[in-house]
Amino acid sequence: MADQTESLAALWKVPLNDRNYLIEFFHNTTTGKRVIIVDGKKIVSTDWMFKLVGSEEFLLGIDESRCVINIEPNGPFSYEYTLCVDGMDIQKFVEVKSRTCCTWNVQVSGKDYRVVLEKDSLDILINGKKIDVTGEFIENGTETHFSLDEIPAYIVAVATGIKREGLQYTLIINDVVIPYVN
Structure with missing residues (x-):
C-alpha cells in the first residue's frame, strides 16, 4: 500500500453506477509525496519535492468519472483535503446522485x-x-x-x-x- 512515512490524510466512499469505491489519500507533508489508493489498489503515486499543496486528478469507475483531490493549506502546518467528482464536491455529488x-x-x-x-x-x-x-x-x-x-x-x-x-x-x-x- 502506502509507504510508512505517508499518513492517511483522507478517506472517501464514492457511489457510482457500477459500484461503491473506497478512496484513500496519503500525503507525506515532509516531502510532498502523494498516494491515491482505490479499493486497496495504488492508482497514483507522485513525488512533488516539497510541493505540499495542489491537486491530483484521476478517473474512477466504468464511466471514468473525473475525480480531483485538492490539497489546500489550513493554518501554518495543516492541510485540508477535498474530493470533487465530475466537477462537484463529494457531498454535492452524493446528494445529486441520490436525488436523480x-x-x-x-x-x-x-x-x-x-x-x-x-x-x-x-x-x-x-x-x-x-x-x-x-x-x-x-x-x-x-x-x-x-x-x-x-x-x-x-x-x-x-x-x-x-x-x-x-x-x-x-x-x-x-x-x-x-x-x-x-
Missing part, C-alpha cells in the same frame, strides 16, 4: 449486481452498463421489465399522491421486493 438515481444492491444466482435507475432518462444500468428494457403502463404508474441472469425483474414506478414526493420506485426480482439503497 435509485440504487439497489442484489445477489442473484450467487452473483452480485448493482441495479441503478436513472430517474431523468428512465435508463436502467446493471453494474454500470445500460441494458435493454421493456416498459408498460399500469394503474398510477409504469413497470419496466428486464432480467438478471435469466431471472425476471422489474421496477415499478407509482405516483405517491403527494406532490413533493413524486414517484415511488420499487425493484421486484422473481416476485421478491428488494430494499432500496439510497
